[in-house]
Amino acid sequence: MLAKGWPEGVARHVFETIDSTNAHALRLAPSLTGPAWFLAHEQTAGRGRRARPWVSPRGNFYASLAMQPAGPPEQVALRSFAAALALRDAFVALTGLDAAFALKWPNDVLLNGGKVAGILLESTAAGQGALHLAIGVGVNLIAAPDASVVEAGAVVPVSLLAETGVRVTPEAFLDALAPAYAAWEAVFTAEGFAPLRAAWLAHAAKLGEPIRARTGTQTREGVFDTIDAGGNLILRTAQGPVAIPAAEVFF
Secondary structure (H helix, E strand, C coil): CCCCCCCCCCEEEEEEEECCHHHHHHHHHHHCCCCEEEEEEEECCCECHHHCECCCCECEEEEEEEECCCCCHHHHCCHHHHHHHHHHHHHHHHHCCHHHEEEECCCEEEECCEEEEEEEEEEEEEECCEEEEEEEEEECCCCCCCHHHCCCCCCCECCHHHHHCCCCCHHHHHHHHHHHHHHHHHHHHHHCCHHHHHHHHHCECCCCCEEEEEECCEEEEEEEEEECCCCCEEEEECCEEEEECCCEEEC
C-alpha cells in the first residue's frame, strides 16, 4: 500500500533481504514502465563508492530509485545533487533539525559533522544512447560503522538515532524521501541544474574553508570555492582555481 503523499506514477517494492538494491534495480530496469523505488531491510552485497562494501545491518535504510532519464550521461549524473537535497529535506522533515544537516561533496549527507548517509549512482545502457539509472541511498538510521574502520582523516560515521534520539523505520524514511526526491526531480527537469546548484551550495559543508581532494594518487589542497554548472568541485589553490570532477574529499 502506498503512503499518503507518495509521488504519483512511482512504484514501490520492499524486500526483506536482497544482494544490493542498486543491482536489483538495474536488473529490473528494462521491464519497468516508470520510476520505481526498491527498499531492502537487509543487503548481502551492498556497496558504496569505488566498489567498497557497504555494511548493511537491519534497521538502517537501503534503497534505490530506478529510472530512465533523458539526456547525456553528464547531465544524468547531476541527479546525485537532487538525491542529496532530497535526503536533507527528508531528514529535516522527520527531525525538525534544519541546522544539523549539511551536504558534503560529492554525495554524502552530514549530521552534526558526521556522515549519516551516502549516495551511489550506477547506470547501464538502455539502447540508442539511453540509460537505465539506479540512485542508491544508504542511511545510518540506527547504527553506524565503528570509527576504527574508517580511513584516517575521513568523516566519522554517525547514526540518526545516536545523534538525535529520533528512531525512524526504513519504510517511514522512504515515505519522506520519495516525495522529496520527486519534487527536486521536477525542478531539475523543468529548470535545469541551476536551482539545484544554488540550493546545494546553501547547505554545503566547509564551503569557503580549506579541504583536501584526492584523485587516485594525487592530493590537492585548497579552499572549497564552489561547484560549477557541471557539478565539479572548484578548488582555489596557490596555482589558481582547479575544477575537479571526482575525488575523495577530506576536511
